[in-house]
Amino acid sequence: MIEVHLPHVTFEDLGESVRLIWRETLYADFDKDELARVIRRKYRVRPEISVRNGLLVIDTDYPGIEKFVAIYIQNNLGALLRNRYTDRKVLYIHEGMEIPLLGYNAFGLIDRGTNLIQIRGVSGCNLSCIFCSVDEGPYSRTRKLDYVVDVDYLMKWFDDVARIKGKGLEAHIDGQGEPLIYPFRVELVQALREHPNVSVISMQSNGTLLNDRLVEELAEAGLDRVNLSLHSLDPDKAKMLMGRKDYDLEHVLEMAEALVNAGIDVLIAPVIIFGINDDEAEAFIEFARKIGAGKRWPALGFQNYIPYKFGRNPTIAKLVPFKEFYAWLRKLEEKTGMRPLVLRPKHFGMEKREFIPLAFRPGEIVRAEVVLPGRIKGEMLAKARNRLIEVINTDAEVGDRIRVRIVRTRHGIYIGTPV
Incomplete structure (x- = not known):
């Protein structure tokens, strides 16, 4: 019997195939008969392929097979790679492809003329929120594939951007979806913490993929703040808004408190859809106070729902002009004493910085x-x-x-x- 060991990999037996799960977030299915044929052509043996305790098991003791199979899997992994949460094909972007990481919304880096740089290492989401601005998640009708950017390549480009933008940067890990499905999430935070131009590391997250171990790993790596996408404190309403019947609100609330206890600040960031969850505003404030959110930054970041061309736009949503929305926030400040609720860049230490020079001009x-x-x-x-x-x-x-x-x-x- 030979067991195949690969770093950050576990296997599952699917009957006619084996599923390789890489770093918890990506997978690839390998046909057992095809694996056996490849081995037979090379070694003239007829092995049985199975899985035991998360390891790939080959029923032979022929020397050299373990290394051969490991190389075969690694060479074919890219073509088979899929996202565990969206089930979509994944394109893995690395340095050898020479793909620029500036210019596109779904992955890479985004500079909006401040000291905050958005970092997007992955696309895709494990939820399908009914108001999602980019129609993300497993129930998306428009998104046909996902991207994952190698962490070393991502940091190479970040280093170039940081050199232009200067010191005192906030590195904000976000994306068109859920950043925690990024397979190198902890390594990315660690690399950013070691960068001399980075002062703050923040992350957007819906919190569902957090667990106690991951919270501790992110805290030790140096994550400063999580902007938590929490849109209802009612379990049934939360499932409806998040587009998932298996959405576990209680788990997300526990993880919010775990983040604070681990030394990671939390900003509760509900999207307010008037007529649906605006009546929960005071409950959000009470919850933020209860867990001790907002130690260094504001505790809450209420967002006004607006429709998007390529998003999911629920017909039940009532649109409220921003002037009325800000008036609503000011009334909440007066009533609850929670300030600030009308947020400005200064509350996050954001300041204007010169843009990275444009490579093209409109009409060119x-x-x-x-x-x-x-x-x-x-x-x-x-x-x-x-x-x-x-x-x-x-x-x-x-x-x-x-x-x-x-x-x-x-x-x-x-x-x-x-x-």
């Missing part, structure tokens, strides 16, 4: 190479001048060289149309 026509498929139908990603461009309404394929008209450059996110 550039020649670009298509390097990746996009996340929605008719979208591809192209690169030019060491930046990514989201090309919409295109039927181009990876490897094509195309002419693109730049139609949007806001905050260094480039969108173009084929010419």
Whole structure:
């Protein structure tokens, strides 16, 4: 009997195939008969393939098979990799691909002209909130694949950005979905903590994937704050808003308290949909006080629901103008004594910084190479001048060289149309 050991990997037996689970968040299925054929061609043996105690077991003692199978799996992993939470195909982006990490919304880095840099190492979400602005999660009707960026490659680009932006940066780990599905979440926090230009490390999260061990690991790695997406304190309403019948509100509330106890500040960040959860505002404030949220930063960050073109926009949502929303927040401040509820950049130490120079100007026509498929139908990603461009309404394929008209450059996110 030979047991195959791979770092950060466990196996599950699915009958005709074995499932490799990598770093808890990604998986790949390998057909048992195909594995056996590969081994037979190399070693002239007919092994049985099984799983025992999370390890891949090969029913033979032939020397060298363990290393051979490990290399075979690693060489074929990329083509089979999928997201455990969305079940979508995953494109793993690493340095050898030479994919720019500036220019696109779904992964990489985003600079919005302040000392806060958004860091997106993964796309995808384990929830399907009914108001999601990007139609994310396992029930998405528009998102067709996910991305994962190698942590060393992500930090290489962050280092370049930080050199331009200067010291005193807030590194904010977020994404189009749930950042904790990133397989290198703890390693990313550790690397950011060691960076000389980083003063604060924050993260957006819905809290469902947290557990006591992960909370401790994130605290030890140096995470300063979690902006917790918590939208109702009523279990049934929370399940409805989060789009999951298995949403465990009690677990999320326990994890919020665990974060505070571990020394990680918490900002409760509900999306307020008037007519649905605005009546819970005072309960959110009471909960934030109870767990001791907001020690260094504001305890609450109420958000006003607004619809998005490519999001899920519930018909039951009542839209409230921002002027009325801020008036509502000020009344809450007066009634509860919780301040600030009307948040400003100064509450987070945010300050304006010079933008990373734009690579393109609106209306410009550039020649670009298509390097990746996009996340929605008719979208591809192209690169030019060491930046990514989201090309919409295109039927181009990876490897094509195309002419693109730049139609949007806001905050260094480039969108173009084929010419």
